[in-house]
Amino acid sequence: xxxxxxxxxxxxxxxxxxxxxxxxxxxxxxxxxxxxxxxxxxxxxxxxxxxxxxxxxxxxxxxxxxxxxxxxxxxxxxxxxxxxxxxxxxxxxxxxxxxxxxxxxxxxxxxxxxxxxxxxxxxxxxxxxxxxx
Numbered sequence: 183x184x185x186x187x188x189x190x191x192x193x194x195x196x197x198x199x200x201x202x203x204x205x206x207x208x209x210x211x212x213x214x215x216x217x218x219x220x221x222x223x224x225x226x227x228x229x230x231x232x233x234x235x236x237x238x239x240x241x242x243x244x245x246x247x248x249x250x251x252x253x254x255x256x257x258x259x260x261x262x263x264x265x266x267x268x269x270x271x272x273x274x275x276x277x278x279x280x281x282x283x284x285x286x287x288x289x290x291x292x293x294x295x296x297x298x299x300x301x302x303x304x305x306x307x308x309x310x311x312x313x314x315x
């Protein structure tokens with residue numbers, strides 16, 4: 183793996199039943215914001231995130247108050263929010279879900295500029311993913 187390249191690493195899902203989506207996370211410059219954020223969660227939240235991801239991968243039209251598949255009408259990515267101030271951002275592409283960003287909110291809101299920048303990042307990762315398949 184090259185340190186200056188975007189890599190989409192697959193998460194292996196151990197689930198009963200049919201898997202509807204493949205799950206990936208972004209590794210860029212040899213690091214993954216998503217996995218770093220995940221590793222810093224308390225164990226009970228890690229277990230909850232794992233369970234939510236398994237359900238996202240295996241349950242048709244899965245709904246949870248901790249997952250928004252699309253943010254507002256102007257952003258074409260979603261968020262998994264296991265705790266009030268932690269966010270995992272993902273994009274849905276065909277039969278794939280790609281977790282590409284992690285953020286920890288320090289005050290009331292991440293702000294509209296943050297979401298606009300995240301939309302740009304999402305587009306870039308989506309293009310990179312299309313090129314990699």
